[in-house]
Amino acid sequence: MTLDLVIQQLVNGLIVGSFYALIALGYSMVFGVIKLLNFAHGDIYMNGAFVGLIVFSFVGIWVGNGWLGVVCALLVSMLVVGLLGVVIERFAYRPMRNAPRLSILITALGASMVLNGTALALTGGRHYAFNTDLGFAGVDISTVHITYTQMVLVAASIALMAGMQAFVSRTMYGKAMRAVSIDMGASRLMGIDVDRVIALTFFMGSALAAGGGVMAGAYYGSVHFFMGFIMGLKAFTAAVIGGIGSVPGAMLGGLLLGLLEAFGSSLPFVGSEWRDVFVFGTLILFLVFKPTGLLGRSVVERV
Amino acid sequence: MTDEVRTMPAAAQPRLMRWSVVLPGLAALAFSLVLPQFANAYVTEVATTALLYVVLCLGLNIVVGYAGLLDLGYAAFFAVGAYTSGILTAEFGFNFWLTIPVAMAAACVAGIIIGAPTLRLRSDYLAIVTLGFGEIVRIIARNLDITGGASGLIGIERPEIFGFKLMQVQHFYYAFLVLALLTAFVCLSVERSRMGRAWFYVRYDEDAAAGIGINRVTAKLQAYMMGAVIASVAGCLYAAKMTAISPESFTFNQSLLILLGVVLGGMGRIPGVVLGAVLVALLPEVLRGAGTYRPLVTAVALLAIMLFRPNGLWPDKRV
Numbered sequence: 315m316t317l318d319l320v321i322q323q324l325v326n327g328l329i330v331g332s333f334y335a336l337i338a339l340g341y342s343m344v345f346g347v348i349k350l351l352n353f354a355h356g357d358i359y360m361n362g363a364f365v366g367l368i369v370f371s372f373v374g375i376w377v378g379n380g381w382l383g384v385v386c387a388l389l390v391s392m393l394v395v396g397l398l399g400v401v402i403e404r405f406a407y408r409p410m411r412n413a414p415r416l417s418i419l420i421t422a423l424g425a426s427m428v429l430n431g432t433a434l435a436l437t438g439g440r441h442y443a444f445n446t447d448l449g450f451a452g453v454d455i456s457t458v459h460i461t462y463t464q465m466v467l468v469a470a471s472i473a474l475m476a477g478m479q480a481f482v483s484r485t486m487y488g489k490a491m492r493a494v495s496i497d498m499g500a501s502r503l504m505g506i507d508v509d510r511v512i513a514l515t516f517f518m519g520s521a522l523a524a525g526g527g528v529m530a531g532a533y534y535g536s537v538h539f540f541m542g543f544i545m546g547l548k549a550f551t552a553a554v555i556g557g558i559g560s561v562p563g564a565m566l567g568g569l570l571l572g573l574l575e576a577f578g579s580s581l582p583f584v585g586s587e588w589r590d591v592f593v594f595g596t597l598i599l600f601l602v603f604k605p606t607g608l609l610g611r612s613v614v615e616r617v
Numbered sequence: 618m619t620d621e622v623r624t625m626p627a628a629a630q631p632r633l634m635r636w637s638v639v640l641p642g643l644a645a646l647a648f649s650l651v652l653p654q655f656a657n658a659y660v661t662e663v664a665t666t667a668l669l670y671v672v673l674c675l676g677l678n679i680v681v682g683y684a685g686l687l688d689l690g691y692a693a694f695f696a697v698g699a700y701t702s703g704i705l706t707a708e709f710g711f712n713f714w715l716t717i718p719v720a721m722a723a724a725c726v727a728g729i730i731i732g733a734p735t736l737r738l739r740s741d742y743l744a745i746v747t748l749g750f751g752e753i754v755r756i757i758a759r760n761l762d763i764t765g766g767a768s769g770l771i772g773i774e775r776p777e778i779f780g781f782k783l784m785q786v787q788h789f790y791y792a793f794l795v796l797a798l799l800t801a802f803v804c805l806s807v808e809r810s811r812m813g814r815a816w817f818y819v820r821y822d823e824d825a826a827a828g829i830g831i832n833r834v835t836a837k838l839q840a841y842m843m844g845a846v847i848a849s850v851a852g853c854l855y856a857a858k859m860t861a862i863s864p865e866s867f868t869f870n871q872s873l874l875i876l877l878g879v880v881l882g883g884m885g886r887i888p889g890v891v892l893g894a895v896l897v898a899l900l901p902e903v904l905r906g907a908g909t910y911r912p913l914v915t916a917v918a919l920l921a922i923m924l925f926r927p928n929g930l931w932p933d934k935r936v
Contacts, residue, residue, distance in 0.1 A: 410924075414685070417923060417927050427912065435909050605734075
């Protein structure tokens, strides 16, 4: 492996990894608060990309297809899809909160399928182009060209994650979130509006996933109703690597997985068609040897 | 889970069979025995698919209904069986009947690889890991040479029994009927066995189950592997019936349909699961014109059942 290839894969890995990290963060936050994997999370990412594309094509008429359009699409999509997350929580998760775990899981799966099925029905399964006009200007490091877009993408996702970390660790609402994740019953006794905290967690997690969706859509130039499925799986893997329930863990896991995937698929015996198998094998290895992840606490089931 | 009143699982209580189940069961059996005699080829074909789903749903019911584990990649074990049998007969000239034990062993190995690390952890982990496993099996089938790649495996031998070769739809209909009855018999006996009771306890209260000396990881792994073995046997017969299989027969959607069958009729109960399986097999026929709306209809059905009728269409009155 030459140095150029190493730099190239480092760039690729960081970009994919920051998408993974954004989505893994939502998984981790929701898991932390209600101890439940949100199966619909990958579909929320996909919906975020679609909402972003719709907004982008509308505002594009006035502000063009450049940065301003992408930023508008990003913000509106994060808001709309964040609210969608709240709606999903209200109608699919809240009624089931005291139900047996199996029922909750199947309901969550149903919610995910409804989002996915709606997107399929509305788009007819077509790929939609996300044509941005961000240009290819950038800097060259030896023969590797790194565009400003790539740098901004990574910087933006790091900023979003840092903001989230600050919110969780510095604000009153963040404190309430942490309290609920430790003991829901005791938090209620202390006067925390648990329902509201859970809704807020869904809002923030979904908004992050939507942000990831818009960025991925704009970066790859295409959105598709099935894009959330494999993304949801990989983000879960990232969350497990970092330690599920941990905010810094999700970021670390996402970036590590992105790098692992980029370097793994350039190994001669792996190849890109085996990339997903490689990622999945990593997940299994982590579950066998370090199920708590790199920065997580114990996750053994206590019903 | 902690807030609900815990009741003894019904099937853990030793009781005689009830007539409200036995009579419809016998009627359904009589009907399914004579069906191909008067039905045309199309109806027989649909009925054969229904029987295939009965076998698969009964198998998944062991995992989901009895042990309370969510398996989202059940079609993967179906694929393991179909490909094992298909490769051995088409490429190595094995006798079909000899491939069944090999397929069962393969499903056991796959079940241990996936189940052993995952079942120690929270049950949601199993759901998402099995989801990934389903995709991985499909990717492997698509990328290997021996599985025929994306276009699939062709030229799978038809099975012979006492010199009689299974050829027509009717022959496979009866083969699947025998398999479905066999599976139902296995489920019935296992439900009442020591192992079956252990699953029920684990499902209702893991800590209490551990407290009375049940090894919960072993119990879960047993349920998971028994489900895997049943799916692999169904896969063998499916491969023999189709003579050609491709990765697209074993998608996530297939796993979802099987799960819907289990949930629709009533998890954990054989009559409910059989009803759900038949409904799921009829679904594509009913929704023939729905096109891209089909997955949405399936999804809404699953969500509506869970929110409004969580015990299924034909629930157990005793619980």
